[in-house]
Amino acid sequence: EGLDLTRVAFGGDSVGATLATVLALQSVLEPATLAIKPCWQLLCYPVTDASTNSPSTELFGEGYLLETETLEWFYRHYAREAADRLDWRFSPLLAPGYPGMPPALIALAGHDPLLDEGRAYARRLQEQGLAVEVIEYAGLIHDFLRLQSVVPDIDEVYGQLTQALRAALAA
Known part of the structure; x- marks a missing residue:
């Protein structure tokens, strides 16, 4: 009770950002299936194209924490078959x-295997007139976001x- 449904943001990081994106998409493509439509998205280094x-x-798929082999492991456990991607x-x-x-804020890491797909997703949203x-x-x-103990700038x-x-929720 008391929840202002006009001031809800969906957000997350990594696969959490992907899930937030998918829910935001579902809220507009299949509105009857979701009770809440977000007013804003906060997406930190999302997976946007597993295909x-x-x-x-290729450049950051090894030696930069998230490795191609690990991504593939996650994808195989999420997809029922290759076409699901x-x-x-x-x-x-x-x-x-x-x-x-x-509207969305998309935060990307410069040394991330997901960098290009994050950029491509942002461009695609912008090309369709969305504020990103x-x-x-x-x-x-x-x-x-989990590196506060080793990277002082994370604060x-x-x-x-x-x-x-x-600012987004106050608007």
């Missing part, structure tokens, strides 16, 4: 469109993301 490898997958529920970049999607802010943290790796990243979320 193909990109140059960043082409479904927008698995690869949101492959959705037929994004009508009515809420992209912040690329050039020197960071996938899962950077600043949290501050930046928190400030953006507050």
Whole structure:
């Protein structure tokens, strides 16, 4: 009780960001299946296209925490069959469109195998007229939000993301 359904954001990091994206998409493509439509998205280094490898997958797929072999392990445990990777529920970049999607902030890591697909997803949303802010943290790796004990600048990243979320919910 007391929840303001006009001020709900979906967000997460890594696969959590993917799930937030898929739920936001579901809220506009299949609105009868979801009780809440978000007003904003906060997506940190999401998986958006499991159907193909990109140059960043090749460049950062080994030695940068999230490795290609690990990604494939996750994909095999999520997909029932290879064709599932082409479904927008698995690869949101492959959705037929994004009508009515809420604005988003997409935070990407510059040394992440998912960098190119994150950039491509942001571009696709922008091309469809959606308000999307992209912040690329050039020197960071996938899962950077969990690196506070070894990367002092992560507190600043949290501050930046928190400030953006507050502003989005206040609008």
